[in-house]
Amino acid sequence: MSNSEHIVNVASPLRSYTKGAGKVRATGNTLTEVLANLEQQFPGMRFRMIDEQNRIREHIRLAVNTEITSDLSSSLKQGDVVHLLCALSGG
Amino acid sequence: MPTLWISTRKGVFSLIGDKKRKKWILQKPQLFGHIIHHVMQDPRDPKKLLLAAKTGHLGPTVYRSNNGGKTWKEAKLPPAFRKANEGEEARAVQRVIWLTPGHAKEKGTWYAGTSPAGLFHTHDHGETWTPVTGFNDHPMRSKWVQFGTPDGEFLHSILIDPRDAKHLYIGISIGGVFESTDSGANWAPLNSGVAMDYAPDSKAEFGHDPHCVVMHPQNPDRLYQQNHCGIYRIDRPSNEWQRIGKNMPKKIGDVGFPIVTKATDPDTAWVIPMDGTSVWPRTSIDGKPAVFRTRNAGKTWKRLDKGLPESQAWLTVLRQAMCADAQSPTGLYFGTTSGEVWASSNEGESWKCIAGHLPEIYAVTFAE
DSSP states (O other), rough: OOOOOOEEOOOGGGGTTTOOOOOOOOOOHHHHHHHHHHHHHHHHHHHHHHHHHHHHOOEEEETTTTEEEETTTTTTTTTEEEEEOOOOOOO | OEEEEEEETTEEEEEEEEESSSEEEOOOOTTTTTTEEEEETTTTTTOEEEEEEOOOSSSOOOEEEETTTSSSOOSSBOOOOOOOOOOOOOOOOOOOEEEEETTTTTTTTTEEEEOOOOOOEEEEESSSSSEEEHHHOOTHHHHHHHHTTTTEEEEEEEEEEEEEEEEEEEETTBEEEEEEETTSSSSSOOOOTOOOOOSSSSSSSSOOOEEEEOOOOSSSTTEEETTTEEEEEEETTTTOEEEGGSOOTTTOSSOOOEEEEETTTTEEEEEEOOOOOOOSSOOOOGGGOOEEEEEEEETTEEEEEEEEEESSSSOOOOOOOOEEOSSSSSOOOEOOOSOOOEEEESSSSSEEEEOSSSOOOOEEEEEE
């Protein structure tokens, strides 16, 4: 099965990896695959969101279209929009 | 030029000094917005520096500079615990707290200490990091580190014996001081003589809270520590720490975070006492900041407060936020959680504020 392609919205704390881009493209049929593809394109980015035990970090959320999900094996279909979110926070 | 690297909650700042260390110019922040825990210069290759960072949201990492701190590049493989086996505690590095350059003969080697307490090393100047399994997977580790500080337990004060690259010490808050003589393959507690007022068994081998441990570069058998429960000195091969903080004035006590030594005199050290009473002040005692110096390995201490605020100054200086240079006379520097940097170019006899209005300061390190 070929990889589906997605728009990924990138929260501002992660944009040092994307040369400032708030919107990038990535491929993959699951969130795990999309994150791996992002890591290939933007080395170092994945570890800032996902820890060494493959858990989403405390102040990071991932969403597909309008649904936040903690399941990295979630299936994605062509055109799904992935959001990399950081908690809104104070000083 | 002399440079002070100021690690803050909102980025790294540097102060560039003149040769006499009298005038300091504050540079614009780098990695602005990042939480910076430590910046260290490589004495084996002074153009190289490492920096420990994270942000409020993102995981911890290490940045490297090959040009004296002009630009920074992230490590390819930052410190990370190995993947946990089924049924094991699944540890993840939350913060890289401490960076120590390896032995002079081991160019490219560095050590990092983390929270949760973990020890990591690199052999390529910080590009890729791997766990020191002798500590991280030590069968006693979970017993040694079972009591964390409010910020979690963490590993700091990684010391390398300049005579023997295999001989290491580490400090763990809370856990104690530990020693390895085989490059970190095995570890043993080294806490005898250190008080542990808060513990049910005050004579236990571990569970102590060293805030900062230093080894004298010219006499590596001489170690000092500023502990939660006092100031200590040990002269190896003795295994018994001596509480030299008992010689501090009674009204001051011997609670604090950092301790630094004079590069050319193992008997000279400086501390900044903090209020250790009641709930959790940890500020200058009675609102009157002072540095205390010993010139005889802790037998006597002298108060040094000329130039520091005389009253109503409730400063907190964290464990990594004081340093000494190797000049003569020794220059001393400390940063406060309220964002001030203070300097003395005469071994603490007088002090001057060289920067203010900075974010919360976690560490101050000197680079040539």
